Amino acid sequence: MRLSRNTVRKAVRAPDADFSYERKEQHRPRTGPFSRRLEELLEQNEDLPRRDRLRLTRIHDLLQREGFTGSYDAVRRYAARWKRERRVDAGDMSKVFIPLMFRPGExxxxxxxxxxxxxxxxxxxxxxxxxxxxxxxxxxxxxxxxxxxxxxxxxxxxxxxxxxxxxxxxxxxxxxxxxxxxxxxxxxxxxxxxxxxxxxxxxxxxxxxxxxxxxxxxxxxxxxxxxxxxxxxxxxxxxxxxxxxxxxxxxxxxxxxxxxxxxxxxxxxxxxxxxxTMLQLLPSPFDGFFESEHVASSTCLVTFDRNRYSVMASAARQTVQLRAYADRIVVRCEGSVVAEHARVFGRNQTILDPWHYLPVLARKPGALRNGAPFQGWDLPPALAQLRRKLGKGDDADRRFVRVLATNPFARRRGRRLHVDGEQLV
Known part of the structure; x- marks a missing residue:
């Protein structure tokens, strides 16, 4: 049981004996003569601004200059006890608070x-x-x-x-x-x-x-x-x-x-x-955006928050101002809005609007087949019907792109489309 013989002997001879030991008084043969001076230094140090306060190692050094021969640990223990007694005497105010009162609408x-x-x-x-x-x-x-x-x-x-x-x-x-x-x-x-x-x-x-x-x-x-x-x-x-x-x-x-x-x-x-009834009147919502400046790439993309958003082809290679809202992204170039997207919060996502690439598509109609913005393009019903009627092939792609170029926002304006004299709804 890893007990010494003396402990076993004491337990046998006095079964009811208390083996705990509690020191009644801490003897400080070296600190005692300097206790008054040490308390003066501690009180002076407490009154100083936090930046100017002395470390206990410095206080120990000052006492040594005055003849103190004790260790730093003795000074540290004395200072800890002094702070503890001072806190008890003053009352611990760190967990005592003042109740707050507010008026309606304040x-x-x-x-x-x-x-x-x-x-x-x-x-x-x-x-x-x-x-x-x-x-x-x-x-x-x-x-x-x-x-x-x-x-x-x-x-x-x-x-x-x-x-x-x-x-x-x-x-x-x-x-x-x-x-x-x-x-x-x-x-x-x-x-x-x-x-x-x-x-x-x-x-x-x-x-x-x-x-x-x-x-x-x-x-x-x-x-x-x-x-x-x-x-x-x-x-x-x-x-x-x-x-x-x-x-x-x-x-x-x-x-x-x-x-x-x-x-x-x-x-x-x-x-x-x-x-x-006591609140101030509610004004119009604050235009709460965070604005940053970017340069649109040659592929009409702007990178923000680890994602890429498309902009109109006219803004490619231009400096643009991106306004990030909580739920959307608005991109401006020379005072005009060149893109607006719902904001995404993942990583490495590319948000494309096919209508942004329409001017480029008019010059390169072959991109309609394999261009990334046009994959899975959800066309309006009228344009989707026209696409099916024109069929497939390079000539059909060119004719469809020509229609898009002449009516780029037909889906938003609800116009009726005319191709080669035939009216398509």
Whole structure:
């Protein structure tokens, strides 16, 4: 049993003996004479700004200069005990908070969380935007594939529409999509586009102190509560759009079924109706895009977020401005829109619009057969009927391309097509 003879002897002679040992007093033969001086140094050090505070190794060095012969470990243990006793004497304030109170329509809190769901049969970690009105406690939750700035803009527009108005102040943490630089205290440099968005809605943005989640404790609590109530067990939907429709319905259900914590006999939905009259009027949605500059390739493609999107042939080899929204991509060249696509969030996908390549096809009609944009082309009924009547072969391809070149947007305008005097519907 790996016991010493002395331990066995003691147990045999005194079965009821207590073998535990607890030191009553720590003897400090070397630290004792310098304890007063050490406490002075520790108190002075606590009053200094964090950047100017001395390390314990430096304090040990200063004591040695005054004749101290003890080890650094003795100083470290003494300092730890001194801090512990000081904390007990002053009371531990690190977990004591001041209750916050908000007026109707005054403020909202915003935060992100990451949740695991299943979309179209595949596991996916979505970024969930949370917003909460501080007075009525009304929640809003929406999922996104990214946590980028255009998603922040979209979340605000949808949340304000859900609440039916805009509070006067927004409380955030120091997320990079909103805050560019964090200074001491509450001073911040906000992102320019983020400030344009808050000015559009008439909101004053306020950033919390770093690592001070209690300053937006309501939305922090909402993150934890929604994870248990909404995202467990794991949600399964065919698309993110279906997931968000369900989440919005659950937010309404949550407000209708839960009582307000501070208002007696009042549900959150009733408090929201009251607060809605105190909110600022809802303006038109903010044009929330993230813009970047690209050069379209010779194949009329622009690469963004690891995917490729086609643009009109006139923009090939030109500098274009791409505006990324939460759900779509808009490409502009010299002030004109040269492409608009639904946004995709996978990798290495190519989104082609055959109509973008029509000017090139008019010069190279042979590409109609093997050109990537024209594979599986879902033509309008009139054009599909014309394609079948013309038949197959190079001559048929040239005639069909000639029709497309003369009526490039027939499918959008609903025009009737005429080929060689024959009217086709």
């Amino acid at each position: 403020a909202y809190q915003f935060d992100w969380s990451h949740e695991d769901v299943e979309i179209a049969g595949k596991p996916m970690r979505v970024k969930v935007a949370h917003m909460r009105l501080c007075w009525s406690r009304a929640p809003f939750v929406r999922a996104y594939p990214r946590e980028t700035q255009e998603m922040v803009f979209d979340a605000h527009a949808r949340a304000f529409a859900f609440f039916g108005g805009v509070p006067r102040r927004g409380i955030y943490d120091n997320m990079k999509t909103a805050v560019t630089t964090v200074f001491t205290g509450k001073e911040r440099v906000f992102n320019r586009r983020f400030l344009i968005m808050t000015d559009h809605y008439g909101v004053e943005p306020v950033a919390c102190s770093p690592a001070a989640g209690w300053e937006k404790g309501q939305v922090e609590n909402q993150v934890q509560t929604s994870r248990e109530r909404l995202f467990k067990p794991r949600l399964r939907f065919a698309s993110i759009e279906e997931l968000n429709a369900w989440l919005e319905a659950e937010c309404r259900r949550w407000a209708e079924r839960n009582a307000h914590p501070d208002l007696d006999d009042t549900m959150i939905a009733q408090a929201l109706e009251t607060e809605r």
